[in-house]
Amino acid sequence: MNAGNRGRKFFSDQTSAFAWIAKHTKQHTLQAVKTRVSKDKVSEKVAGLVDTYLATMESRSLSDDGIKQAKTCLLRFSQTFGHLSPKDIDPENIEAWFNSLPYGTRTVWNHYSQTRQFFNWRDVRRLVPISPFQEVEAPDKTNADARKQILSPEQMGDLLKLDVEPWIKCKIVLGGFAGLRTCEMAKMSYECIDHEYKEIMVTKEQSKQGKAMRPRSVTLQDAVLRHMPKGQGSLMGASKEWRCHRGMPMEAKQGSDRFPQNALRHSFASYHLAHFQDAMKTAFEMGHTSPRLIYETYANSVSRRDAANWWNL
Secondary structure: OEOOEOOOOOOOOHHHHHHHHHHHHHHHHHHHHHHHHHHOOOOOOHHHHHHHHHHHHHHOOOOHHHHHHHHHHHHHHHHHHOOOOHHHOOHHHHHHHHHHOOOOHHHHHHHHHHHHHHHHOHHHHHHOOOOHHHHOOOOOOOOOOHHHHOOOHHHHHHHHHOOOOHHHHHHHHHHHHHOOOHHHHOOOEHHHEEOOOOEEEEOOOOOOOHHHOOOEEEEOOHHHHHHOOOOOOEOOOOOOOOOOHHHOOHHHHOOOOOOOOOHHHHHHHHHHHHHHOOHHHHHHHHOOOOOHHHHHHHOOOOOHHHHHHHHOO
16 A cells, blocks of 8 residues: 555565565655655754654664664763754853763763764764754773773673573673674674684674675674573574663672773774784774774773783683
8 A cells, every 4th residue: 555555466485475565565664754754844953853864874774782872872962952853052162071981981982973974874964954063073092991981801701600591701801802792793603703714704684784795704702602501593582781880790890880882893993903013903803894992992901911821811
């Protein structure tokens, strides 16, 4: 049914039919958002434009993680500026908003990136031909507190001793000794781990950036072999808490209110670089295209003695 008219469409197989349905469902969703925004008379306000922009992103089949980050950043932007037209927002307003965000430098930079893309979107450019971001200085995305998110070998040893569910053990082992992101593990199974050739293959579909990312191979270090739980099927199983660092048990938080975000991946990068002395290899295994970020963030953040202790756990 489309606009009150019935029609038939035939497909050679079920997969083609489902693909067609998904495409047109997204188009109808986008049109519904546009119609609602128009009826609410906020089509030229930030709140309405953000709704339409996010619906447009979803209709383009972008990665789930990319859409989630855009939603998080732009809905926060809309909470502050939703009642205004984009043309009423000047560079000083935007910079003041960045400075008010109670997050780390990398997260603030993500907000900068998402809002800048929003202002470059064609519907906003019709209202604001010259983006105010031309006069907004990009925040520094180098996390000066990255060292605080690095676990010591003793802390990692305590985590490995915990009696936890297999999916939590996977997060600890593959995060700290393979540098995998939790969102990547959630799309992987035990069969992705090749014990014979000692490697873990991360496909484009499993990576954080989705199809825009190249597949990569992560070397299976001996520490993974020693501590990786045995199993079949999904690494995360049926757990609904896998995405959230608060899903870690109370004992893993080691007295803190929450388990340090990205601490396992930060630790992997620091100890891998210190031990193997190869920034290009570290960058490749983490899914970066250049070793520059590795040097800037993790070089000399831990001693080689601590790195040796880490990989001997």
